[in-house]
Amino acid sequence: MKPAGWRPTAARRREIRDWRARCRPASVMSSRGVVMDASAMSSSPSSSSSVSSVFDREKLVEWMRARIGDGFKARAHARNLTRACVECAREGAMTLEEVFVRRPALGLPRAVVDGLVGGGGGGGGRGGAFALFVTRVAHEKTSGDGSTKKMIVELRDGHRVEACVMRHAKGRTTLCVSSQVGCKMGCTFCATGTLGELGNLTPGEIVEQLAHASRDDSVRNVVFMGMGEPLNNYASVMEAIEVMRDDKGFGLSASKITVSTVGVIPRMRTLTRDAPGTCLALSLHAPTQELRQKIVPTAKAYKLGDLMAVLDEYLASGPKMKTMIEYCVLGGVNDDETCAEQLGELLRGKEVIVNLIPLNPTDTPAGHVPPKPEAVQKMLEILTRRFGLFTTVRHEMGQDISGACGMLSLKTPGEPDIEDMMAPRKERRSHVRTNGAAKRAGEVTKTAPPVREARSADKTAAAAAALSSLRAERALVVVSVVSAGLFAYSWYSRRSRH
Numbered sequence: 001m002k003p004a005g006w007r008p009t010a011a012r013r014r015e016i017r018d019w020r021a022r023c024r025p026a027s028v029m030s031s032r033g034v035v036m037d038a039s040a041m042s043s044s045p046s047s048s049s050s051v052s053s054v055f056d057r058e059k060l061v062e063w064m065r066a067r068i069g070d071g072f073k074a075r076a077h078a079r080n081l082t083r084a085c086v087e088c089a090r091e092g093a094m095t096l097e098e099v100f101v102r103r104p105a106l107g108l109p110r111a112v113v114d115g116l117v118g119g120g121g122g123g124g125g126r127g128g129a130f131a132l133f134v135t136r137v138a139h140e141k142t143s144g145d146g147s148t149k150k151m152i153v154e155l156r157d158g159h160r161v162e163a164c165v166m167r168h169a170k171g172r173t174t175l176c177v178s179s180q181v182g183c184k185m186g187c188t189f190c191a192t193g194t195l196g197e198l199g200n201l202t203p204g205e206i207v208e209q210l211a212h213a214s215r216d217d218s219v220r221n222v223v224f225m226g227m228g229e230p231l232n233n234y235a236s237v238m239e240a241i242e243v244m245r246d247d248k249g250f251g252l253s254a255s256k257i258t259v260s261t262v263g264v265i266p267r268m269r270t271l272t273r274d275a276p277g278t279c280l281a282l283s284l285h286a287p288t289q290e291l292r293q294k295i296v297p298t299a300k301a302y303k304l305g306d307l308m309a310v311l312d313e314y315l316a317s318g319p320k321m322k323t324m325i326e327y328c329v330l331g332g333v334n335d336d337e338t339c340a341e342q343l344g345e346l347l348r349g350k351e352v353i354v355n356l357i358p359l360n361p362t363d364t365p366a367g368h369v370p371p372k373p374e375a376v377q378k379m380l381e382i383l384t385r386r387f388g389l390f391t392t393v394r395h396e397m398g399q400d401i402s403g404a405c406g407m408l409s410l411k412t413p414g415e416p417d418i419e420d421m422m423a424p425r426k427e428r429r430s431h432v433r434t435n436g437a438a439k440r441a442g443e444v445t446k447t448a449p450p451v452r453e454a455r456s457a458d459k460t461a462a463a464a465a466a467l468s469s470l471r472a473e474r475a476l477v478v479v480s481v482v483s484a485g486l487f488a489y490s491w492y493s494r495r496s497r498h
């Protein structure tokens with residue numbers, strides 16, 4: 001925590017200013033009600049604010065219904081068009097006109113096609129009501145080891161957000177998307193929180209991050225852990241999830257989509273109803289109300305007790321619901337043994353995955369420092385050994401590419417990916433065992449071996465298998481040599497007798 005009288009150093013003030021400048025170009029009033037750069041506006045693929053993304057599902061359906069006059073048909077056409085757009089975007093198409101050239105048999109009335117692309121003239125959707133992309137990738141950077149790609153996505157009004165593609169060793173790819181420009185939650189360790197809330201992304205702008213990422217990668221998981229608090233942009237996030245899940249959209253499984261929240265209680269309550277099967281990640285960051293409201297200012301409104309109650313409701317809402325508890329470990333703030341014990345007590349008996357995230361120093365303009373590795377290790381031991389909580393430590397990676405949000409934390413290849421960590425509860429139950437004392441007391445102790453231990457056990461088994469195959473090969477060589485020797489000896493003896 002910042003000591004009393006703390007003021008950011010000149011270098012840190014510069015860092016914050018640079019960060020703000022990157023996200024908020026200035027000079028013209030934008031459609032989001034903030035000043036912005038006119039030149040940036042003109043560089044967007046569809047600079048007119050009247051043009052919507054074709055991935056804005058409800059707008060598209062409404063627009064088609066007004067022309068076709070049949071809501072059912074309008075939705076069917078919109079879904080078919082979305083599927084064609086997803087496929088063509090993967091093939092490299094950039095405009096709706098290209099989509100209609102590549103997929104001429106979509107069955108849309110000519111008047112509708114003309115209305116969508118603006119009478120077929122101009123390209124890029126100019127003059128039409130919709131465009132394939134209203135955002136563009138202004139910049140992208142890949143980490144040295146190629147495992148992480150960060151995209152700066154420019155919205156049509158010139159604002160910029162980040163999306164991050166994480167390629168895992170098993171060939172799975174996770175995309176971390178942004179849902180807001182800036183964020184009003186003001187978490188003290190988070191760079192995005194210093195911006196305040198500059199605006200909400202539309203459903204299409206959220207989905208387009210996935211469409212951009214899908215050009216180079218087959219994205220299997222999506223996590224809402226980029227810029228912004230997703231539950232503060234609830235309607236857009238729900239609509240975007242619908243398009244991502246739709247088999248005529250991106251066809252992602254609900255369980256491969258994770259919504260991260262710092263604890264917007266009313267929306268957490270409706271999440272299971274509006275996006276059933278979607279995973280939840282709760283950014284807790286502190287085990288007590290007092291400490292939490294120092295790190296997460298909005299905790300004053302959403303009390304820890306209420307948060308735990310809604311978490312219990314969420315966990316009880318279905319056997320497949322999975323929840324990750326994100327805990328950003330801040331040096332000297334929430335990283336001591338007492339905090340670990342309090343956190344263990346708070347989560348005792350809950351089927352959650354605790355994810356300890358050591359602070360990335362580049363993301364802390366408010367003055368927090370990273371924890372010592374031994375403090376994180378001690379927390380891990382207490383949570384796993386003493387409280388039997390399934391706990392992982394997230395390691396930073398891609399430090400050669402800058403971070404966006406305090407929550408965005410990249411993992412090294414070989415570390416468990418989010419899909420592994422969010423495995424269905426019934427799979428993780430295989431780690432449940434009874435031990436002597438607990439058995440006698442009639443309790444069940446959940447022992448969740450750290451994933452790395454499980455991986456090293458796998459490696460040992462593989463090494464043993466390789467060793468035994470080597471031994472078999474050697475034995476075969478020895479037998480062959482001895483047989484050849486015996487054959488040569490008998491042949492020589494027979495010949496010398498004659």
Ligand code: SF4
Nearest residue numbers: 183186187190193228
């Ligand atoms: S950590 Fe998330 S909720 Fe908190 S300020 Fe950053 S973006 Fe907002």
